[in-house]
Amino acid sequence: MFLLRTYATSPSSALPPKSSNHTRITTFNDDGRVNWNRLSTREKAARSTQQSFNFLVIMAGVLMTGAVSYIMYTEVFSLDSKTSQFNYAVAKVKDSRECVSLLCGPGGRANDIKAYGEGSNWNRWDRNRAIAGSSSVDRAGNENWYIHFNVEGPVGRGVVRVHLIRPKEGGEWEYKVLALDVPGHERVWLENMDRKFGVDKKSGTMFGIKWW
Incomplete structure (x- = not known):
């Protein structure tokens, strides 16, 4: 004979008790x-x-x-940035055989040309200073941007001067002036908008005719 025993159990005992013994959060x-x-x-x-x-x-x-x-x-990276225009101007100087000859000597290498901002060329910290520049709006409403920096080669050094202009209607910057000045030598023109359109400010002539 088998005896069947029953035990009373509470409904809650069928589930594991809710634990709260975790580390205090x-x-x-x-x-x-x-x-x-x-x-x-x-x-x-x-x-x-x-x-x-x-x-x-x-x-x-x-x-x-x-x-x-x-x-x-x-x-x-923007074409409107000073760094971008600086890099473009340096590339133009290195592409000019006349500039390379003045800074590196006849037969010199363009890669020997160094470009840097304001300050002494002997001071590494000065050479890392920001490129000097200024901007203005002329009477016609055009934006003008002026930049200059130093370049140096094994035999000479000079200053590159940049004048950019953007019409008041907007659009991209255009080079009005890009030139290299080396002491004791004539200015080397890499970009000259006035000369391109036949304007000579010093003599006041245009297309060979004296206007002022």
């Missing part, structure tokens, strides 16, 4: 492993604070990245 030690339902009111507040802080940090990082990218584009 704070804003600084929460790693997200503990389920939200197991957190106390204070711990939930701590987690919410931490997540809000993390969100703000991420947003700040995104904004900083955007700001740096914008600055890099406008100051370095």
